[in-house]
Every structure is written in C-alpha cells, then in structure tokens.
Amino acid sequence: MSIDALRDLLPAYAKDISLNLSSLANETVLNDQQKWGCFLASAHAIGIAPVVKAVEAQAATVLTPEAMTAAKAAAAIMGMNNIYYRSLHLMKNQEYTTLPARLRMNVLANPGVTKMDFELWSTAVSAINGCGACMDAHEGELRKHGVANTQVQAALRIASVVHAASRIIASEAALAG
Template sequence: MTSSIQNETISSLLANIGLEGTAVSPVLETLGQVDHRYLRDLKINVGNVLNSSQHLSGKETRLLALSVAVNEKHQPLIDAFTAGARQEGATDAEIAEVLACTSLLATNNVFYRFRHFTGKDYYQQTQPGIRMSIMMNPVLGKEFFELVSLVVSAVNGCELCVRSHEESVLKHGATEARVFDAVRLGAVVKGLITLV
C-alpha cells in the first residue's frame, strides 16, 4: 500500500501535469509502495521544467511538452499538455503546428540518422525527397519552430539533426540558456512518460 506521503507526492505530480483524478499507473504505484525518493525528485524536476523556466513562457513549456508527448504517443499527456497549452493562450493553429512539426521531425530524425550512420556518398548526395513546407512560414515563428525541432531531435537521438537545429535556433535569436531549458524540459518529460 502506498504511504500517505507518497500518495500526496503522486497526487501533486499528477495535478502539476494536468492528470489529476486519473488512475495511478502501475509503475508509479510500485515506486509509491516502497517510499521511493525518486518520486520526490520527479515531482520537483517536472515542476521546475513546467513552471520555473526563466527562458520559456508557460505557453512554450506546454507546447514543448506536448511535442514530446506526441513523439512518444502518450495520449493522456497529449490531452493534458494540449489543455495546458490552451490555458496558456495557445491557438488551435499553434497546437496543430506543434503536432505537424513533431511528425516531420520523427520522419527526418530516422532519415538523417540513417544517412549519418552509414556515411555513404550515395545516401549523402541523393535528395531526401521529403516535403518540409511547414518549415517555411511557421505560425509560431521560425525560432520556436526550430526549438521544437531541436527538442524532438534530442529526444530521438539524431546527432546530425540536433547540431543543425541548435545552430539554426541560435541564428534565429535564441540564447544557449533558452536552448538548455528547452532540451532539459524534453528530457524530463521523456523520463516522466516512462512512469505515467
């Protein structure tokens, strides 16, 4: 049975991500049964990335979190972060753009990792043949579109894409501190998904 302190920690964590009132996953329940200190760390980490960033707005944090939830196909968090983004002022067009960007980057990350891994001239020189028109005039602006692209690429482990999008987002005016906060958010949300 989960202790009352652990119950409070789990409830607070779920409320912070917009999943209050939902069933506790078996994985979280297992940690709660042994009074595991990681639950407190996770609650603090999630709170820090969603609510305490000096370099990302509330809307941006929810949209970035949404991109990771979509990438990882975690429907409860997709719903929660979509609702959170709307509460922070995100429009339907902005939410749709994050969904489309995430899909495009999932595609590109596979393709460009393959190119990078093989290193063969034919693959490097042949045009990808992948349409990317959504990158031209993003609703959220080029800088934020590149930031979403960077976070998804980092989560998917595409070194070539990470380098390219990090360089691009800095050229579009982001600071390294903003990049750091965004990628840290992506990492924490990815870790969160393994438990909820």
C-alpha cells in the first residue's frame, strides 16, 4: 500500500484531503527524511490501521530502519508526554508543575536520528495530540537551531492532513461495519 492507495480509500467528499495528501507527498520544503518521518510519526500517533499501513509502506522506501524506529518513537513518547504536560498546562493548581515528572524519556537524549528531525516529528505529533505546551517547547528548539518557520508549517500541514484522512477512514469503516 502507498499514499496513492490511501488516497483511493478516501470518499469523494474528501477530495481536498486526497489532493493535500498528494501535494504533501511531493513537498520539497522538508528533506525526505523529515517529510516521511512526519508522515510516519503522525500516522502512528493516530493509529488507524489502513493509514498506518499505507504511510509505513511509503516511508519504508525512503527512510532507514533507524529513522522508521525514531518516527515511531516520537509518536510513542509524545503520546505520553502530550497527555502529561497538557494536563499540567490546563490545571489551575500550578503546584504540579514543580513536581518531577518521574516518567522515563530516554529516547529524547538519543532518538536515532538528528535531534532536529526528532523535534520536528515531535512537534507534528504534539499538534495531533493538542498539547500547546509541547508544541511551543519543540518549536522553540527548532527555531533555536535555525529551522525555518516554513519547515515547521510543513510538518503541521502533514500532521493535519494525516489526521483528517485517518478520521475519515475510521468514520467510513464505522458506517461499513
């Protein structure tokens, strides 16, 4: 399966999503590792089987096994961190922000790809999971290291379109089954 096969799964009412998948697959603002890592991390963050399978198949033609693992690790660690830090951000009692997280996050120190690629993927996943605190933290790191705002925007665009495609495919499956 590939991005084109994923596009074929989308109903006619989602034509804009299909066209956006196509244009983002051909995006040149990001290098191939950054782009397909964003696609893969986003798909794994959402977890809709046909989307994960299609994106993983396409990403495997471009990414090294280490980069594939790192993109999945970004989805995994952000799945935990986004809930924890979003909760701290939303709670009125700021005492919780002074307590140590006491959650293992070793992958952040050595993700298996460049720190900036991992930060980019983490930003995309944080957008999907709706954690403003994490989005600000990761975007800040990217900007400190010279990553252009157009590159961050490209990661956010990928996350939003993968999210939309995933929700459409899941809702259509609900109707069919």
